[in-house]
Amino acid sequence: MDQRATPVLDAIEQFRRDDEYTFALPGHRLGLGLDDRAAAVLSRGAFEADVITAKVAVSDAEKLLADAVGARHAVFTTCGSSISIHTAVLTVAGPGKRVLVDRNMHKSVVASLILAGAEPVWLRPRWDHERQIAHPAAADDVAAALRENPDVAAVLMITPTEYGTGADTGAIARICHRYGVPLLVDEAWGAHFPFHPDLPAAAVQAGADLAVQSLHKAGGGLCQASVILLGGDLVDPVDLRLRLDLITTTSTSALLYGSIDGYRRQMALDGHRLLDETLTRVKALRARLGKLPGLGVLDESIIGHDSVAQWDPLKLVADVSGLGITGYQAKDWMAERHRIVVQLGDARRVICSLTHADGFAALDRLATAFEDLVAGPPAGPAAGATPEIPPLEELNLEQAMSPREAYFAETEQVADPVGRISAEMISPYPPGVPAVLPGERFTAAVVRYLRAGLASGMTVPDASDPTLTTFRVVSR
Numbered sequence: 001m002d003q004r005a006t007p008v009l010d011a012i013e014q015f016r017r018d019d020e021y022t023f024a025l026p027g028h029r030l031g032l033g034l035d036d037r038a039a040a041v042l043s044r045g046a047f048e049a050d051v052i053t054a055k056v057a058v059s060d061a062e063k064l065l066a067d068a069v070g071a072r073h074a075v076f077t078t079c080g081s082s083i084s085i086h087t088a089v090l091t092v093a094g095p096g097k098r099v100l101v102d103r104n105m106h107k108s109v110v111a112s113l114i115l116a117g118a119e120p121v122w123l124r125p126r127w128d129h130e131r132q133i134a135h136p137a138a139a140d141d142v143a144a145a146l147r148e149n150p151d152v153a154a155v156l157m158i159t160p161t162e163y164g165t166g167a168d169t170g171a172i173a174r175i176c177h178r179y180g181v182p183l184l185v186d187e188a189w190g191a192h193f194p195f196h197p198d199l200p201a202a203a204v205q206a207g208a209d210l211a212v213q214s215l216h217k218a219g220g221g222l223c224q225a226s227v228i229l230l231g232g233d234l235v236d237p238v239d240l241r242l243r244l245d246l247i248t249t250t251s252t253s254a255l256l257y258g259s260i261d262g263y264r265r266q267m268a269l270d271g272h273r274l275l276d277e278t279l280t281r282v283k284a285l286r287a288r289l290g291k292l293p294g295l296g297v298l299d300e301s302i303i304g305h306d307s308v309a310q311w312d313p314l315k316l317v318a319d320v321s322g323l324g325i326t327g328y329q330a331k332d333w334m335a336e337r338h339r340i341v342v343q344l345g346d347a348r349r350v351i352c353s354l355t356h357a358d359g360f361a362a363l364d365r366l367a368t369a370f371e372d373l374v375a376g377p378p379a380g381p382a383a384g385a386t387p388e389i390p391p392l393e394e395l396n397l398e399q400a401m402s403p404r405e406a407y408f409a410e411t412e413q414v415a416d417p418v419g420r421i422s423a424e425m426i427s428p429y430p431p432g433v434p435a436v437l438p439g440e441r442f443t444a445a446v447v448r449y450l451r452a453g454l455a456s457g458m459t460v461p462d463a464s465d466p467t468l469t470t471f472r473v474v475s476r
């Protein structure tokens with residue numbers, strides 16, 4: 001296909017050239033009715049491009065994207081990978097169906113189980129005791145889980161993780177296919193993977209049946225631009241569109257779709273060169289950071305460690321615990337002293353997501369900030385103020401009820417939830433992986449971890465009581 005084509009962008013231009021006047025939506029009329037302050041901040045151009053585009057333009061753009069990334073089908077969505085994941089789960093599983101799910105999943109997966117009424121069978125991620133992070137489950141774990149639960153409707157994995165470590169998607173896909181079960185991959189952080197051979201293999205190219213990517217994360221789309229890619233033939237593309245139709249907007253955004261069209265064109269035509277240059281710049285950055293005492297930067301030696309089969313070099317994961325500080329502190333320090341916003345800070349690390357947009361000057365600024373941090377870190381937390389991160393195994397909770405049943409049950413707020421069934425999802429940020437799900441039974445370890453984490457800088461935006469004084473549980 002001619003990857004120079006941009007059907008959505010062309011349709012936006014054509015609409016303007018046609019000089020029609022619309023008495024339909026949007027009511028701002030290409031910005032004519034725009035508030036001056038909104039025009040000054042958002043730019044009039046954004047409103048001029050906010051038109052209703054022809055459906056055929058979108059489907060042509062989807063075909064071009066599928067062709068560029070080696071997928072059978074591509075479907076654009078406009079509420080981030082969250083709605084793409086909801087759509088994917090609703091497509092493969094309905095009420096009472098069981099899905100083998102990576103427990104390291106993003107909170108949107110839990111929402112999709114609640115919406116579908118599906119039951120999770122948990123696949124436990126591998127806990128890296130040395131680094132205190134979770135890696136995706138190993139192929140052997142998937143094989144064992146499928147032997148025990150051959151009736152699951154699908155397997156859903158997250159790879160890569162927020163920390164850039166990835167599963168052996170090809171091997172896992174082959175195992176799933178032996179059971180005739182589709183493999184769905186949350187590849188929210190991997191929109192750049194299809195465009196350079198030195199990056200992890202893109203999930204659909206490795207054999208996954210469906211992959212979800214956020215184009216605003218590692219890619220170049222506007223926020224909320226996401227795509228669902230279909231690989232094999234175990235997920236029906238018509239079912240997928242019907243399920244999306246069930247939950248999506250009826251007023252899609254030309255701006256978001258146009259941004260996907262542009263990113264695809266850029267990457268298909270020039271992505272190899274752009275990413276090549278990015279990888280070279282990032283290699284130099286890593287070499288510079290590697291000289292800093294007390295800073296531990298995750299590198300490719302992680303490949304082969306436990307279940308890690310792939311690693312994204314554009315995720316910069318820097319452990320600052322050797323400086324006697326937490327990642328939360330380093331994150332705040334970077335923002336205050338250097339006006340640098342990192343992707344996330346956790347108890348031990350700061351993580352930056354690097355993209356083709358980050359030129360030499362930006363990476364030099366980042367390296368300088370790390371050099372300053374190492375030369376004069378802030379005072380460390382008072383003794384005992386850093387949360388003990390328990391091994392993940394200690395945070396495994398019993399699934400006492402289905403997520404949907406617990407979510408819609410009679411509930412109460414209690415100060416001591418230990419032994420009670422949660423009716424809420426509690427997802428510490430970073431990285432947004434729920435520590436507690438509706439239907440899981442609270443333990444003392446998880447309550448201690450959440451409260452200590454909150455005290456030291458973690459946030460829990462989705463908790464019913466963000467201070468964690470009380471928790472929402474199923475009434476007895």
Ligand SMILES: Cc1ncc(COP(=O)(O)O)c(C=O)c1O
Binds near residue numbers: 079080108158226
């Ligand atoms: C692994 C993962 N999956 C899904 C999502 C949801 O993506 P979005 O914010 O595009 O809805 C996120 C968001 O951070 C994520 O990290």
